[in-house]
Structure formats: structure tokens, C-alpha cells
Amino acid sequence: MKKYRIFGFISAVCICLSILYSVVGVSQTSQSQVLLSTNPPLEQIRPLQAGGETEKSPVTFTFQAVDAAGKSLKNALINLEILTPPRNFWLTTDFPMVEGTTLLEMQVAAPDGKLEIQQMLPIRGNYQLNVNVSPLVANAFTPYQETLNLKVKENSIKYKYLAVIAAILFSVGLLGGWVIGGQEELKEGEIAPQSVRLLLSSLTIVAIITLIFINITAEVAEAHGGHNHKPENIAPSVQKNQxxxxxxxxxxxxxVGKLANLAVEVKxxxxxxxxxxxxxKVKAIALEDNLTVFAYQGFPNEKGQLIWKEQFxxxxxxxxxxxxxxLQNSPRQFSPVKVAQLVEVEGISPPISTRLISLFYFTAIVGIGMAIGLLIQQRRQPQPKVN
Incomplete structure (x- = not known):
């Protein structure tokens, strides 16, 4: 009899655990969420290539808020925040002052639960997209938050440039080590052999070129600060008709690196x-390259305003x-009206530590090449015989 009781108890526990597991599984899978789609697809997204000749266009992001059944939420208020990849002290990007900052903040009404924007992504790395969804009508649905991650790979051309530069510096170091390892005899009045003196002069020239390259790269990363590109034709910031x-x-x-407060008011x-x-229809355009960095089409809020924060x-x-x-079916019909505002953006130079790290890498490559050249020469030289 005891055996049957123990068996019954174990069976009851198993049934309870199965029911609990099913309930937990349903609660985890059946919940509201935000679906993200991009154009181009995620695997094809690349960051802006500063000074590149390739076509540049922003990424189209489509956020769709859905309920537990997968149906679009109606009359939603969507709050979006895009965070740039965190700082990497040893491997900086083209825009180091942008790393670890907020790229965009906006809160907009989404009648059909959809938010679509176009945003240029400046650097490689893992972007974090924080999305808060709440109802425009009180208690229509439970507010929720979702964090999405987007990994952007580096442009392949950057790796090609890096490989070419590394190969040149390594070759210079290898040649230098080979020459120094030759142990050329000193002539009278010479401090060092002629080949060594030529090598040191070459290394000095390489160091100067490297420093110039680093500073030019830093200026590009500073994002062409100091240009005063004033457009000849720009719409006024205020337009009024009947x-x-x-x-x-x-x-x-x-x-650069900080959010700018922007808004438009219609009354x-x-x-x-x-x-x-x-x-x-909102657009932010970099005038130097006539490049659209942000675009959005939406509606004013209850106060007739559209407000957002954006980093240039x-x-x-x-x-x-x-x-x-x-609106197409609105009783209020009017001719399209366009306004614009010029925003002057101050560029910030990367810190000196970033430039020194780049110089360290270039010097290290030359040093490795020189060490290998010395080692090869030592192995080539005949060893003295021991009697």
C-alpha cells in the first residue's frame, strides 16, 4: 500500500511540474514585442565611410509593435533611443568622439503601431536600440520595453588599406634589420656604417610620414571641422499662409558627440x-556632401509639434x-509648405592618446620587421668553429 502512495505522490508532483512548466513557457513566448526590419538587410549594413567615393545612404529601420497574438498594436506611442557602440580604447573607429554616445532620441505617435526612420550609422560595432511602447488611449494595452541589438561590420576597404600600410611598414623594418645585421665595418671618422646611416634617415622619413598620416586621419575623424559651407538657397525657418x-x-x-534638440510646430x-x-516629412542633410543622415515621416502630437533629439x-x-x-482624407487641405534651419556643428579632435596608440601600432610593425631581419642575418652568418 505504501508503494502505491509513494507512486501516486510522485505522479502528482510530476503533473504539477508539467503544468507549471507549460504556464511558464506560455508566459514567456506569448507577450508583446517589437519586430525590427532593415533595408538593406542586417548582414549588409556598413558604417559611413568618411571621404569614400562609394554611394552613401542611410539605413531604413522599421519598428512594428505587436501584441501576444502577433497583431499590430493600434494607437501606440513609441519612444526610440539609439545608442552607438561603446568605446574601445585600443581599436578606435573613424569617429572616436561618437563612440559610447546617444545617436537619436524621439517619441512619436504610431496609429498603426509602426515607426519607420532612416538613419546613417557612423561607426562599426554593436548598436543598442531601446524601444518603449505605451498606449495613446489609457489602459488600451500594457506598456512594455524592448532592447534590440544591431551589429554593424566594418567596411572591407578599411582592412585592405590597413593591410597595405602594414605591409609597407613591415618591409621597411625587415630591410632595416637586414642591413643592420650585415655588420658592415666602420671606416675612419664614421660613427656608424653608411648603410646604417641611410637606414636611420629612411626610418626618420617614415616616422614623419606616419605622423602626417595620423594627423590627417585625425582631422578626417574630426569630421572636417572649420568648413563654412553656407547654402545659397535654403527655405526660411518660418512659413505662414492663409x-x-x-x-x-x-x-x-x-x-559632435552630443544631442541637439530639434522640433517643428504647426498651427x-x-x-x-x-x-x-x-x-x-523631416530630413537632416550634411551640406558638405549633400548626404541625408536622418529622415522621418510622421504626424504632429496633440500640441501640433514633432520633437526629437539628434546627434550630428x-x-x-x-x-x-x-x-x-x-492628410489625404482630411477636411483641411493646403499647398505643401517647406521650412528649414541651418545647424552649425562643432567638430572635436580625438584625444592625443588615440593618436599615440596609432603611432605605437605603426612603430611596433616596423620593430617586428626589423627584429625578423636581424634574426635572418644572424642565421646566415657563419658560426666560428670551436677547436
Whole structure:
């Protein structure tokens, strides 16, 4: 009888554990989430190549908020934050002052639960995308947060350039070690053999060229700061007609590595009441290369405003351009209105430690080549015979 009781007890425990496991599994899988799609696909995304001749275009991000059943959430408020890859002291990127900063912050209404933006990604590494979804109508659904990660690989051309530079420096070091290892005899009045003196002169020239290269690279990383590119034709920051008034608000000066506050306000030109039934097409354009770094199409909030924070990672003038158009089925119809604002961006030079690390790597490559050259010469020389 005892055996049956023990067997029954064990069976009951197993059934309870199975039910508990099923409940936990359902609670983990059936929940609201944010689906992310990109164009180009994730594996093809590459960072901006500073000074490159290839075509540059921002990445299109589409965030879709769905419920536990996979259906799109209606009337959602989406808060998006994009964080750049963290700093890497030993392996910096083209824009070291951008590492470990916030690239974009925005909160927008999504009637169909979808947020679509275009954003240029400046550097390689792991980006973190924080998405908060909450209802526009109270208690329509439970707010939730999701963190998405995006890994961006480096442009392959960078590795080719690095391989060529490393090969040249290694060859110089190898030749130097070979010459010094030859043990050329000193002539009268000479401090060092002629071949060694020629080698030291060559190394000095290489060091100067390397320093020039590092400083030029640093200036490129500073993002061409100091250029005063004033556009000849730019729309005014305020436009007003008989139907509406639209104005660009926010910072007119920005700094690389920091967020700039930007906004646009749309209101009735007669009553001053906020206008919500309009479509706003936003673009941020780097004027030096006429490059679109950010784009978004959405709607004003209850106050007739669209607000966002954006980092300009290129230290050159940018133009923030907004075009307002009427909703297709709205009773308020008007001609498209365009406004713009010039934003001067201050570039920041990378710290001296970054330049010294680059110089250390180049010097180390030359040193390794020289050590190998010396070792080869020593092995080639005949060893004295021991009687």
C-alpha cells in the first residue's frame, strides 16, 4: 500500500511540474514585442565611410509593435533611443568622439503601431536600440520595453588599406634589420656604417610620414571641422499662409558627440490652434556632401509639434528640412509648405592618446620587421668553429 502512495505522490508532483512548466513557457513566448526590419538587410549594413567615393545612404529601420497574438498594436506611442557602440580604447573607429554616445532620441505617435526612420550609422560595432511602447488611449494595452541589438561590420576597404600600410611598414623594418645585421665595418671618422646611416634617415622619413598620416586621419575623424559651407538657397525657418503656420524650433549650434534638440510646430495661422491632421516629412542633410543622415515621416502630437533629439556626428554644417502636407482624407487641405534651419556643428579632435596608440601600432610593425631581419642575418652568418 505504501508503494502505491509513494507512486501516486510522485505522479502528482510530476503533473504539477508539467503544468507549471507549460504556464511558464506560455508566459514567456506569448507577450508583446517589437519586430525590427532593415533595408538593406542586417548582414549588409556598413558604417559611413568618411571621404569614400562609394554611394552613401542611410539605413531604413522599421519598428512594428505587436501584441501576444502577433497583431499590430493600434494607437501606440513609441519612444526610440539609439545608442552607438561603446568605446574601445585600443581599436578606435573613424569617429572616436561618437563612440559610447546617444545617436537619436524621439517619441512619436504610431496609429498603426509602426515607426519607420532612416538613419546613417557612423561607426562599426554593436548598436543598442531601446524601444518603449505605451498606449495613446489609457489602459488600451500594457506598456512594455524592448532592447534590440544591431551589429554593424566594418567596411572591407578599411582592412585592405590597413593591410597595405602594414605591409609597407613591415618591409621597411625587415630591410632595416637586414642591413643592420650585415655588420658592415666602420671606416675612419664614421660613427656608424653608411648603410646604417641611410637606414636611420629612411626610418626618420617614415616616422614623419606616419605622423602626417595620423594627423590627417585625425582631422578626417574630426569630421572636417572649420568648413563654412553656407547654402545659397535654403527655405526660411518660418512659413505662414492663409491656412497654417509652420516653424522650425531648436538648436542652431551643435557639437559632435552630443544631442541637439530639434522640433517643428504647426498651427492654424488664424486661430493659433495646433494642427494635428498634417504629414511632416523631416530630413537632416550634411551640406558638405549633400548626404541625408536622418529622415522621418510622421504626424504632429496633440500640441501640433514633432520633437526629437539628434546627434550630428559630422562636424560640418547641416540643414534640417521639414515639409508639411495635408492628410489625404482630411477636411483641411493646403499647398505643401517647406521650412528649414541651418545647424552649425562643432567638430572635436580625438584625444592625443588615440593618436599615440596609432603611432605605437605603426612603430611596433616596423620593430617586428626589423627584429625578423636581424634574426635572418644572424642565421646566415657563419658560426666560428670551436677547436
Amino acid at each position: 491656412d497654417l503656420e509652420i516653424e522650425v524650433l531648436g538648436d542652431k549650434n551643435a557639437t 492654424d495661422s488664424n486661430t493659433g490652434e495646433p494642427i494635428k491632421d498634417a504629414v511632416l 556626428f559630422d562636424g560640418a554644417p547641416h540643414k534640417v528640412e521639414i515639409e508639411a502636407t495635408p
